[in-house]
Amino acid sequence: MSDHRPRLGITMGDPSGIGCEISVKAYEEARDVADIIVVGDADVMRKAMQICDVDFAVNAIDAVSEARFEASVLDVLDVDNVDSTNHDWGDLRKEYGKASLEYVEHAIDFASDGDIDGIVTAPINKQSTQMAGSDHAGHTGLLAERTGVMTYSMMLIEENLRVTHVSTHVPLREACDLVTTENVLDTIYVTQDGLRDLGFEDPTIAVAGLNPHASDGGLLGDEDLEEIVPAVERAQKEGIDVEGPKSPDTVYVQAARGNYDCVVSMYHDEGHIPIKLLGFGKEGEVSGVNMTVGLPIVRTSVDHGTAFDIAGEGIASPRSMIDAIEVAVMAVRNR
Known part of the structure; x- marks a missing residue:
């Protein structure tokens, strides 16, 4: 296994779920083992930081090459697809399903082009994504389709x-x-x-x-x-x-x-x-x-859902996200 420091993209997940806050909390613990970029909406990530009471800032960027990878800064590749003036936690919305799919699609493209070494996904909501027109039951089918894997x-x-x-x-x-x-x-x-x-x-x-x-x-x-x-x-x-x-x-x-x-x-x-x-x-x-497993790119994820019932309260555990980052680091290095 190499000692390469991986560059990972964390997809924010459903803007109304706990993905934002667990990404913030996990970054605090995992920023020493990988260069991390969140692919999501910068305004929503700022709200999550306030909820989690963290002491680092958001660096909203338009390209991976603009990332700073500084410990006191969270780089967010800003897809800018959420109306922050009308954003609520715990809402089942078609537009949130569409937004969460766009984060994944961008991350797959970045990984396929070699801009990042792997993807770590926060949870999406299957009802929201189906409302948005997705034929996939979750991340896995979308990842396989977009990477051409059977x-x-x-x-x-x-x-x-x-x-x-x-x-x-x-x-x-x-x-x-x-x-x-x-x-x-x-x-x-x-x-x-x-x-x-x-x-x-x-x-x-x-x-x-x-x-x-x-x-x-x-x-x-x-x-x-x-x-x-x-x-x-x-x-x-x-x-x-x-x-x-x-x-x-x-x-x-x-x-x-x-x-x-x-x-x-x-x-x-x-x-x-x-x-x-x-x-x-x-x-x-x-x-x-x-x-x-079976993809040409590294992808790991949390093993839980969007938890709308506690979203926005700042109490969601980041344990699964931290574990997912660590597994992604291991997979990148072994490849």
Whole structure:
């Protein structure tokens, strides 16, 4: 791993959510490990600074080349797409959904052009972005589409537990249909690449089953034998250290104890629930990191939402944002 000091772009997230304030708070702790630029609205970031009672100023810029990267200054690439005279916290608005998507699109372009080394995203609100006309359920599909990637996955990280997903934001009936040998194998591939970004030279991967007890020898369904087993066997023949399908009710405990570096989950809740049991169990804080694996650019994110109910109060924990910045730094250096 190199000692390169990464240049990261933090997207502000929904202007009405907690993304602004957690970005401010995280900057206070993370400015020593990376050069940070917030991609967002400078006026809203100034409001967030007042809420958080910080002692540094906003440097509104129009290009990455104008950033100062000084400890007492937060560089904000000002997209200037929020009416500050009519701005409120905790509001579900079409214009806020549109604004948050624009921050992500700008950051992707900066990363693709090499102006920044990676992206760290604050939360957007799926209802707001759909009101604005987005077809994507969140960041991940937009990132993949804009970078021209077909095979990718969401990797969630909490302490020793890491999980990736064959599918995420789709109905459960559809998720079962997406458990195919090809999809499972593709997820194993991008999981291995993502783990290498995190510094695992020879990662160990477990693949969770779809059905209870991984179908229990065919007693509880045939998807595990017909779709997952062939994917695992093909990956093993290619030299990947992977096992499965493993019973979903025990494999996450085994991984959290260090027996595996990552678990490939078959659908959203199968992977999210164990991660959030760990990350949401800490009083007063929400931790955990979401990293998109399979992209040509580094992207990490917080593992929580916009929290409209507490936005603007200055009480949101920056723990997940700080963790996301640290993971992005690690991934940039390993690449």
